[in-house]
Amino acid sequence: MIPMHKVFMPENIEEVIDPLREILKSGWIGEGNKVLEFEKQIGEFIGCRNIVALNSCTSALQLALRLCGVGVGDEVITTAMTCMATNEPIVLTGATPVWADVQPGTGNIDPESIREKIGIRTKVIMVVHWGGYPCDLDEINAIAQEHGLKVIEDCAHAWGSKYKDKIIGCHSDFACFSTQAIKHFTTGDGGILVCKNSEDYERARSLKWFGIDREHRHENNLGVAEWDIVEAGYKFHMNDIAATIGLAQFPYLDDLVTKRQTNAAYFDECFQNLPKVELLNQSDDRKSSYWLYTIKVQDRERFIKFMSHKGISTSIVHARNDKHSIFANYNSTGLKGLDDFSKSMVCVPVGQWVGADEREKIVWAIKSQDW
Ligand SMILES: Cc1ncc(COP(=O)(O)O)c(C=O)c1O
The missing domain is CATH 3.90.1150.10 (Aspartate Aminotransferase, domain 1)
Structure with a gap:
């Protein structure tokens, strides 16, 4: 049977096993240098420095909604033609998903329908590039600007797709990618959040780990790091095991x-x-x-x-x-x-x-x- 999906692994599996063995023996398997290195490589690929590696695309979508300030009483214009991972995070914020229609010829959200669905409670436009085929990003971002809305792109299907000669991931306020098992390449499970804006990026780095700015915390005289949590965050970060698999796969x-x-x-x-x-x-x-x-x-x-x-x-x-x-x-x-x-x-x-x-x-x- 020719399968519909298949997990990608390099033919020479040692390319994954060797660095994994090193990391497993290193004494540090949590979030560390491998995650930073993975973020750097993804950033070079997408052409944006503001990359946050996470444990899934679903987490990236949830974090993007949080950074947009979406909550009870807000509306998010979205597409129903997608994985439930796009829309369950909207419901979990307490906001209302408002279905825009899709183009019958592509399965992508229709900018004209988005326009019709905008109301006073609309805060975000969520788009999905069906199968990897890019949505009408210029039109969608123009509508968002006109109405003061944010755009979140669910790019789970779209690693390496291009819109107007630029790789998908750098066109809108937020882009969310997946490295789950059967995507173009994999980290086992994982996600990437790309933030256009540096302030969102700094906040995302802290919100991904309980609201703690992990890279800038200092140790005190008691031998523990000291911090003050100013807003509650999540446990969404990627770990070095996943990043090591990702680094071995990414060149492919x-x-x-x-x-x-x-x-x-x-x-x-x-x-x-x-x-x-x-x-x-x-x-x-x-x-x-x-x-x-x-x-x-x-x-x-x-x-x-x-x-x-x-x-x-x-x-x-x-x-x-x-x-x-x-x-x-x-x-x-x-x-x-x-x-x-x-x-x-x-x-x-x-x-x-x-x-x-x-x-x-x-x-x-x-x-x-x-x-
Ligand atoms: C369109 C879309 N968005 C989001 C996701 C969720 O990705 P993850 O499993 O990394 O959370 C998927 C997974 O298949 C997807 O197809």
């Missing part, structure tokens, strides 16, 4: 993204003009890193069963969030783009484990139109 990221893009370009070419398949829209000013390769198909359930019989896993990956009971009290009517996209979209394997043979198998199964 460009190659992993290129492999996904090469497979996707091949699929794009092969799936043109198939009556039962609709390709997603693509614009020349942006490039997906294809955590997901998504198509829209007629009779999706039959398609998934058919592909499974052919030895190919396919999946919708995320179900629209607004249908979960926890969101039952929030208006989810009039979302025509979401209805259309969420009914027909399905993802096929596209990652580095899809080599030439697997790719051919997927192409011939889909081209047969036999479902």
Whole structure:
């Protein structure tokens, strides 16, 4: 069976094991120099110094909402076409998620719908780059500026994607990435928060660890560090074990993204003009890193069963969030783009484990139109 997702590990596993052995023997496995080194490398990749390594993307999203001051009575305009990790943190702040519609051709939040949903309680616009395909960031940030709102990008799918020649992660107030097991590369579990603004960054560094500025605390004469906690924080930091795995994997990221893009370009070419398949829209000013390769198909359930019989896993990956009971009290009517996209979209394997043979198998199964 060709899997839908696969954990990435370098072929020579010693590249991960050797530094891990060193760190395990070093006597320091908590947050330390490895995390700082990992943050530095991610910062160079994204082109921003304000990088905070955390234990998950979900934590990064929760921290970003906190830095935006979101709380009871506020509204966050968001998309339902995502992992529940995008929207549960909103509910946990006590704020209301307000569903904007998505573009049926991409699955991404629609700027026009965002505009329609803005009210006096709106504080933040939350966007998700579906499968890695960048949202309309210029339009979204222009709307935010016009109305004095913050923008949080959920970039869990978008390591290495580009919008207008700039890597995703440096366009908005906050960007949140995931290094969970099956993302482009992994630290086991982990997340990255990118802050545009240095004040947010300094606050995030302290809020990630109980509200303590760990790097600037001083030891007193009793042999313990002294601090004053001025606001309560979380225990969200990354540890040196996760960072060590991340540092061993990170050099492969460009190659992993290129492999996904090469497979996707091949699929794009092969799936043109198939009556039962609709390709997603693509614009020349942006490039997906294809955590997901998504198509829209007629009779999706039959398609998934058919592909499974052919030895190919396919999946919708995320179900629209607004249908979960926890969101039952929030208006989810009039979302025509979401209805259309969420009914027909399905993802096929596209990652580095899809080599030439697997790719051919997927192409011939889909081209047969036999479902
Ligand atoms: C869109 C999106 N956001 C957030 C997350 C959560 O990431 P993490 O598991 O690192 O918290 C995921 C995980 O799959 C995701 O797909």
